Amino acid sequence: MVTIKDIAKRTNVSASTVSRVLNFDETLSASPETKQKIFDAAQEMNYRTVKSRRMQSRNQKSEPAKREALKLGMVLLQSKEEEASDPYWMSIREGIEKECALQGIHSLKLIRLQRMEKVREELSQLDGVLIVGRIDYSILQSLRECNRNIVLINQDSNNDEHDAVIFDYEKAASLAMDHLIEHGFKLIGYIGGTEKISIEEGPSLKKIYTPDARKSVYERKMKEHSLADPALLFIREFSIQAGYDLMKKAIDQGRLPQAFFIASDSMAIGALRALHEKGLHVPKDVAIVSFNDIEMAKFTSPPLSTVKIPTEEMGRLGVRIMIDRLNGRDMPIKIMVPTTLMIRESCGAKHGIVDS
Incomplete structure (x- = not known):
């Protein structure tokens, strides 16, 4: 039987790190690359945690080896660098990995979308695919041709063809904006980013940008209260x-x-640093x-007020x-999770929470 020490030897990391990664220890600060190396080695060596072996034993009474035989794919729209710089995506990924382990599913293939032809080939060999992030509709349709068992995470299925796990972006962003406006702020700035997917098309790299609902809510709320000013928008x-960088730009413009x-929150952490360097207090x-x-977010100085997803x-x-879909459900379903300020x-x- 493969042991933790065997995986540690193959990956050249300590046995304690291997154990903490495979048991999804959230206090571990290992890089995404190290975690993936350990997960890959564990899968190649057919290692299973004690928890997954126990779960398999329970499941075998009613579903003999069914879940163990499932082959799922997790399609990430972010590059390794983008994922490493934003814990939001890593948290979704870890939720998928933890639940697969709990359910006794041992084949979970990580797929990055950048090389479409390779992705299409890989998807056709899987039982189901979980797509993490907001994806262009035309690309989604292309992937659907290879595998129809798709669950979207963090994106709505507007034509109701796919299962989806989402939250209401507009409602969540409104929690933040309404809070600031209700507390009497008139000059409200926005620091945000653009979501993009980079796809290889022959020798070139095609970039597809997705509109951001948070920016749209900010602009609409500012307009509704006669506070709109394009000079208060900072995007990268x-x-x-x-x-x-964007907070420094906002400060320097006077x-x-x-x-x-x-x-x-990641952008906010950078913004806090810029304000601190200029001697400005938050x-x-x-x-x-x-x-x-x-x-x-709760450990920054000061701790961040933020919309919890x-x-x-x-x-x-x-x-x-x-799993429910692969067990025979045909009708697409949509799950909307709540958000909290x-x-x-x-x-x-003052300290407290406001629910949406």
């Missing part, structure tokens, strides 16, 4: 570095907003509400409804 890619809605000089509620549970739910110190309001 989603990353900590971009949040830092008309710093009283408050910011920042479209991701929330006394600038209030901030961000988005996602990653683990780090239950990302890990979205990943888990995706696996559950995929976590009020901490960065917005200047």
